[in-house]
Amino acid sequence: MVKPEIAQIWDWLDAVPDPEIPVISLVDLGIIRDVTWEGDMLNVTVTPTYSGCPATTQINEDILAGLAANGLTNVTLKRQLSPAWTTDWLTEKGAASLEKFGIAPPAKGVPARCPNCHGTDLEKSSQFGSTPCKALWKCRSCLEPFDYFKCI
Amino acid sequence: MDPLFQFLLRLGDNTLVLGHRVSEWCGHSPVLEEDIALANTALDMIGQTQLWLGLAGEVEGKGRSADDLAFLRDAWDFRNVLLVELPNGDFGQTMMRQFLFDAWNVTMLGKLMKSSDQRVADIAEKASKEAAYHVERSGDTVVGLGDGTPESHARMQAALDYLWPYVGEMFASDEVDAAMVKAGIAPDPSSLRDEYDALVTRVLTEATLTKPDSKYAHKGGRTGYMHTEHLGHLLTSMQWLQRAYPGAKW
Numbered sequence: 001m002v003k004p005e006i007a008q009i010w011d012w013l014d015a016v017p018d019p020e021i022p023v024i025s026l027v028d029l030g031i032i033r034d035v036t037w038e039g040d041m042l043n044v045t046v047t048p049t050y051s052g053c054p055a056t057t058q059i060n061e062d063i064l065a066g067l068a069a070n071g072l073t074n075v076t077l078k079r080q081l082s083p084a085w086t087t088d089w090l091t092e093k094g095a096a097s098l099e100k101f102g103i104a105p106p107a108k109g110v111p112a113r114c115p116n117c118h119g120t121d122l123e124k125s126s127q128f129g130s131t132p133c134k135a136l137w138k139c140r141s142c143l144e145p146f147d148y149f150k151c152i
Numbered sequence: 153m154d155p156l157f158q159f160l161l162r163l164g165d166n167t168l169v170l171g172h173r174v175s176e177w178c179g180h181s182p183v184l185e186e187d188i189a190l191a192n193t194a195l196d197m198i199g200q201t202q203l204w205l206g207l208a209g210e211v212e213g214k215g216r217s218a219d220d221l222a223f224l225r226d227a228w229d230f231r232n233v234l235l236v237e238l239p240n241g242d243f244g245q246t247m248m249r250q251f252l253f254d255a256w257n258v259t260m261l262g263k264l265m266k267s268s269d270q271r272v273a274d275i276a277e278k279a280s281k282e283a284a285y286h287v288e289r290s291g292d293t294v295v296g297l298g299d300g301t302p303e304s305h306a307r308m309q310a311a312l313d314y315l316w317p318y319v320g321e322m323f324a325s326d327e328v329d330a331a332m333v334k335a336g337i338a339p340d341p342s343s344l345r346d347e348y349d350a351l352v353t354r355v356l357t358e359a360t361l362t363k364p365d366s367k368y369a370h371k372g373g374r375t376g377y378m379h380t381e382h383l384g385h386l387l388t389s390m391q392w393l394q395r396a397y398p399g400a401k402w
């Protein structure tokens with residue numbers, strides 16, 4: 001078997017969408033920490049976003065399926081807790097996709113602007129949104145509620 | 153019994169029992185935002201449980217998984233503090249209980265990040281980020297309701313008076329703790345009290361609530377000596393499926 005280049009494998013993983021926020025990839029989300037060959041076996045190191053994230057199992061299955069679609073079946077997934085996932089690992093491409101989709105990307109403590117009208121007169125509705133990684137905010141200019149990808 | 157196993161059961165049972173309690177609000181909260189927030193908090197706690205009890209099973213070395221420990225033990229084998237098994241009461245009581253626990257959890261996890269056991273340190277690093285977020289939310293809610301209307305203030309004071317005698321158990325020490333201190337795995341719980349009191353006093357003062365004078369502390373949960381009657385009822389609900397259909401998977 002010809003082993004694909006690591007860079008090629010990162011590209012394939014970048015095509016695997018996050019199951020809860022499909023506009024960004026798992027690579028964009030920053031949860032894929034390492035990809036290495038160990039002989040003929042590929043090791044993929046994954047870190048959870050939140051310890052109770054219900055998407056974790058789905059994410060693991062999607063990674064395996066995404067690699068299998070490109071002919072890679074000898075894959076081991078490794079869970080890494082430390083260093084703990086941080087929203088600093090979200091890619092710029094991912095942040096732009098989030099905003100386009102209507103989710104304010106993580107900023108310093110509070111969202112920078114409304115993803116709908118770009119207004120800055122904002123109000124927090126709840127520290128938690130529709131998934132553990134999001135909070136619920138409201139824009140006082142256009143009155144739309146929106147999700148904020150909270151900063152941790 | 154291996155003190156590390158005991159210690160991990162205490163951490164995992166705290167988050168398991170509280171996570172289950174909080175999940176009881178799902179679909180019943182006063183407003184939608186709070187419903188979602190409580191469900192997410194419960195989810196984080198159950199996630200932390202999987203890590204703590206997963207490691208407990210590994211340390212025990214008898215092939216028990218986190219699920220086995222959660223679903224196949226009876227009340228006397230649980231090692232959570234009594235505070236977390238107390239009934240939800242009203243929304244205010246639930247949030248007061250959450251705050252009193254979160255303040256302890258965030259303090260403890262901060263110390264455990266420096267544990268001599270790398271596995272414990274890694275879990276603590278992950279969980280402490282979530283705990284920091286939880287205590288911010290529960291603390292804000294305690295302030296909002298305590299310094300709110302006369303009705304909400306009275307309810308929060310009543311909740312604090314009811315729950316305060318259960319706070320002391322979180323700082324009790326025994327031979328398990330002594331073994332953890334000796335191995336550099338965890339601090340003596342009693343050494344966390346000053347930091348905890350500073351945080352709790354700051355929030356309660358802002359919430360215009362009065363911390364009860366009583367030093368009395370109910371105990372028996374973390375040692376397993378005697379739980380309250382409430383734990384058994386909680387377990388019949390939480391463990392029902394595995395009791396009715398042993399080994400069921402889906």
Ligand SMILES: [Zn+2]
Nearest residue numbers: 114117139142
């Ligand atoms: Zn707007």
